[in-house]
Amino acid sequence: MRPPPHARWERSDQPRSPGRRLRPRSVRPREQRQRCNMEPVRTCVGCRTRAPRTALIRVVSRGLELVIDERKAAPGRGAWLHPSRECAENALRRRAFGRALRVSGPLDTQTFEEWLNGYGNKVNGSK
Numbered sequence: 001m002r003p004p005p006h007a008r009w010e011r012s013d014q015p016r017s018p019g020r021r022l023r024p025r026s027v028r029p030r031e032q033r034q035r036c037n038m039e040p041v042r043t044c045v046g047c048r049t050r051a052p053r054t055a056l057i058r059v060v061s062r063g064l065e066l067v068i069d070e071r072k073a074a075p076g077r078g079a080w081l082h083p084s085r086e087c088a089e090n091a092l093r094r095r096a097f098g099r100a101l102r103v104s105g106p107l108d109t110q111t112f113e114e115w116l117n118g119y120g121n122k123v124n125g126s127k
């Protein structure tokens, strides 16, 4: 057991030097937040399984239009989805996007479906 550092101060046999203020050194080292090395995980709205963010695509609503958030940086709510036709169709069928994005009312999924149909063709003409 080590005495706490301030115990030293209470020793009267050592006069404190008047000009110097002793300050307690912080006893505990600054608590280091343990950084989780795991990637953030999101749930795919198609199959409801969890996957690392990087393995999913993000879908947002622009107005009532469902669009792919390629940069995963659009503000607002996003829905996460495996980049697979199966998950996308699942999500569409179950109207999972509306729920995930809190959009009440019919979503315009045309853009999304076009993207889905063109999935695999890397060059789409537009950026």
Ligand SMILES: [Zn+2]
Binding pocket: 044, 045, 046, 047, 048, 049, 081, 082, 087
């Ligand atoms: Zn999925």
